[in-house]
Amino acid sequence: MNQIRTLEEMPLRKFHFQMFFYTGGGAFIDGYIIGIIAVALAVLQPQFDLSLTTVGLVGMAALVGMFFGGILGGYLTDLIGRKTMFILDLVVFVIASVLQYFAQDPMQLIILRFILGLAVGADYPIAGTYMAEFAPKKNRGALLGGLVALWYVGYGVSYLVGYFMLALGEDSWRWMLASSALPAIIILLARLKMPESPLWLASKGREKEANGIVQGIFGKNVVLSESFEAEEKTSFMDMFKNGYGKWTIFIALFWTLQVAPSFAIATYIPEVLGLFGFADGNKEYLGSAIMSLFYIVGLFPALYLVEKIGRRPVLIWPFLVSAIILTTLGLTSSWHMSFAFTIMLFVIYGIFNTGMSIHQWIYPNELFPTKIRGTALGFGTGVSRIGSSLSTFLFPVILSKYGLGVTLYICAGLFFIGFLVSLVMAPETRNMSLAETSTLNKRTNKLSYQSNSGKKII
Known part of the structure; x- marks a missing residue:
């Protein structure tokens, strides 16, 4: 059997x-x-x-x-x-x-x-x-x-x-x-x-249809879940209620603090390298190309480590490393360091920064129940894009008014704030089911699920 x-x-x-x-x-x-x-x-x-x-x-x-x-x-x-x-x-x-x-x-x-x-x-x-x-x-x-x-x-x-x-x-x-x-x-x-998402169907009271999709794909011995969320209506404001507000704030903060300096630096990296003294001989474009090739490399160790050691460390420490590297670049911006040294620092920054970006898709999907999962992810997407738009607009203004060093210190400061936010707020969700991750905020409260047989599980 x-x-x-x-x-x-x-x-x-x-x-x-x-x-x-x-x-x-x-x-x-x-x-x-x-x-x-x-x-x-x-x-x-x-x-x-x-x-x-x-x-x-x-x-x-x-x-x-x-x-x-x-x-x-x-x-x-x-x-x-x-x-x-x-x-x-x-x-x-x-x-x-x-x-x-x-x-x-x-x-x-x-x-x-x-x-x-x-x-x-x-x-x-x-x-x-x-x-x-x-x-x-x-x-x-x-x-x-x-x-x-x-x-x-x-x-x-x-x-x-x-x-x-x-x-x-x-x-x-x-x-x-x-x-x-x-x-x-x-x-x-x-x-x-x-097919339609079985979890969404179940959240709308269509559990028979949901299990039919699961078994049609994976076989008769596979069911949607041992328990599923009771049918509830979707409400936009629910992501700010019942303890979910702290996750909404956390996602909006860490996502914005990660992409705001990242988008700004990436958009103007040739100009930044030119201010480091590499404007002659198209070195600023060569450096930009080298960094772009290496940035995606940061994704692969992050994708392995996020399942091996957990979500928290793969978010927290890259924020700190990014802050330290940009601070170092700010300090050395007027020291006329070599092209290889400067590019090496930018590559290290890019690898860690790209690696932590995977949480933009992980945390919003894990920390909310099915009825508001898309709503929460959409909210995080929207807020982060406003942050990246503003930073991209302000970056050249700050650069021209205060100089390269100060601009990089500001970016480093945003990453350091992201480090503190993640250190205090980031939960660990590795190896948990969506039912478990989406109820982390209610561990001390009674939460009921409905089993496939209709029984309430407390």
């Missing part, structure tokens, strides 16, 4: 890897549209004679859209279902991507980039909740964190596509921006075959 196993106890199978790439498509597209606009603007700016303000608006439009898309999309994901939003989201993305080709003035392009941002922002909570709710508990952290890698892949691919499309002439920017429709169509077609 085969032993009954739960969805979260299943070992990794082909289905899990399919889910990883289908859900990670959103992260790929996010990286792609952020990267491709940088190349397209090089052609677009002289053609339309854009002012620096307009260039900034075109560049920021998608990030601002992600704020609203994350918050609204996360709530709708919990309200009407993962798969429904997964499909609608990609349809909007394909249409907006294609329409960019026909933009006749900068305002039309800003509006379309904002709409793209709405779609990408919405995809974060959809993809994250989907992956979390199918993942084995022993591999959930690595699978969720691994989605970050696809962002970097999309970002890198966009530069290659943009580079080769430059040969298309003055209209090359149109083809560059419209090209994001191609990966979106591929991912959309793949997502049509995906």
Whole structure:
């Protein structure tokens, strides 16, 4: 007789890897549209004679859209279902991507980039909740964190596509921006075959349908869970109630404190290296390329360690190391250190900084129950994008007014605050089921679950 196993106890199978790439498509597209606009603007700016303000608006439009898309999309994901939003989201993305080709003035392009941002922002909570709710508990952290890698892949691919499309002439920017429709169509077609999340179905009182999906994929001896959350309505404000408010604050803080200095430095790294004294001979561009290649390396040890030693240390100590390295770079910024020494410090910073970024997908999906999991992840996405937009806008202002050293000290200070926040607030969720991780805030309270047989479990 085969032993009954739960969805979260299943070992990794082909289905899990399919889910990883289908859900990670959103992260790929996010990286792609952020990267491709940088190349397209090089052609677009002289053609339309854009002012620096307009260039900034075109560049920021998608990030601002992600704020609203994350918050609204996360709530709708919990309200009407993962798969429904997964499909609608990609349809909007394909249409907006294609329409960019026909933009006749900068305002039309800003509006379309904002709409793209709405779609990408919405995809974060959809993809994250989907992956979390199918993942084995022993591999959930690595699978969720691994989605970050696809962002970097999309970002890198966009530069290659943009580079080769430059040969298309003055209209090359149109083809560059419209090209994001191609990966979106591929991912959309793949997502049509995906099932609805069983955990979401169960949270809506459709446990029979939920178990039917689980057994159709994994076999008759597999059930959704030994216990499932009682049916409850989705409410946006629930992420601030019943003890979940502290997790909402924690996620908004650590996520923003990680991406704000990271996005700013990454955006202006050639200029930063130039101020270190490497502006001659294109060394600033060579250094930027070297660092970009090494940054993704930081993901692999982090994905291993997050399951081996836990979530907390893989978040806490990279925050501290990043703060120390940037402080050191600030101190040595006027010492005329060698190119190799400076690049080595930036590479170390990048590896640790990239490594801790995997928690952007892990903690929001683990710390909230199914009914508000997407809402919480969407809120974190939105707040962090506002933080990254402001830091990217303010970085050159601070740099020109106060100098390189002070600018790097400010970035180091943000990472150090992130270290303190994580040290005090970050929980450990390794090897726990979603039922356990989403009730860490209620360990001292009575919490009832409903078993598959209908029995209440206290």
